[in-house]
């Protein structure tokens with residue numbers, strides 16, 4: 001075997017062992033060997049390296065089966081950190097988390113939606129610099145900066161090609177941040193980042209094939225097949241927010257009319273409420289609509305039910321195109337899930353083509369909440385370490 005092949009095999013074994021510790025830890029060396037089918041001496045040798053590299057640590061709390069307690073292995077949570085960013089042109093969330101997704105520090109900032117490209121990038125650099133400084137994390141231990149960006153992203157270049165909420169085009173995020181901050185940067189579309197967050201940190205750890213649909217300020221989805229994100233030929237796979245559900249419907253930021261997004265985002269919900277309810281308060285917001293529905297105000301409950309139907313129709317279109325096993329919903333709009341979910345499910349039952357689809361789709365709301373996108377942005381770097 002030549003040296004190159006040997007190194008590659010060693011690296012593959014190392015990743016296999018590291019993943020076994022990530023998914024099954026605390027775990028003994030013997031169990032890793034059994035699970036990965038790598039010989040015990042090789043496991044011990046690689047584990048020694050992983051401990052030296054500060055990726056793995058030993059714990060002595062294992063259950064004894066007679067004799068002395070076995071030493072178990074865990075990820076060394078504070079061995080490395082990732083800076084993650086959830087960015088749109090109206091808000092910015094920045095976070096630093098460790099190898100196991102524990103959050104050290106998180107900041108949220110609203111900004112004007114009429115920012116220029118230059119101002120947007122300048123603000124991004126400033127906020128990242130500030131959070132690194134405040135956290136006092138050693139920059140040697142930062143794997144990189146993962147950016148989840150609202151809009152269409154060219155991941156090779158790390159450029160946002162188009163962001164519909166601001167209309168900005170060709171924002172060179174990776175290039176600018178790397179130049180200013182001297183750390184590696186990866187950029188991904190926010191809904192795809194959410195899918196990665198759910199894949200890595202969500203409850204359905206065994207599901208390698210599923211879709212995440214994000215319904216918040218914008219609408220998008222991430223499709224994971226066999227553990228890998230699908231992007232399509234032109235980086236737009238999963239852009240369900242801009243599928244048309246009404247030919248002559250509401251004007252969308254993308255230039256088209258009647259896009260799904262215009263009916264089911266926070267802004268869309270407010271528009272529906274204004275259309276449906278007379279004498280509605282001028283400062284009505286999605287949060288207030290939810291509160292009023294919770295207080296039993298029938299008109300507001302009906303608005304959310306109408307929105308649930310729009311979402312249901314969007315999901316049926318999605319199911320007929322993608323046919324996923326599991327659909328995980330995330331994003332701010334799902335805070336109203338108690339009103340939305342029954343109608344979404346009812347709409348799927350009414351409109352899906354076959355009985356298998358009507359009953360067979362496992363649909364639920366992610367329990368990661370608003371951290372789903374930021375955690376997903378951190379996975380852009382964690383993934384490189386483990387896969």
Ligand SMILES: [Zn+2]
Nearest residue numbers: 242252254259
């Ligand atoms: Zn659109």
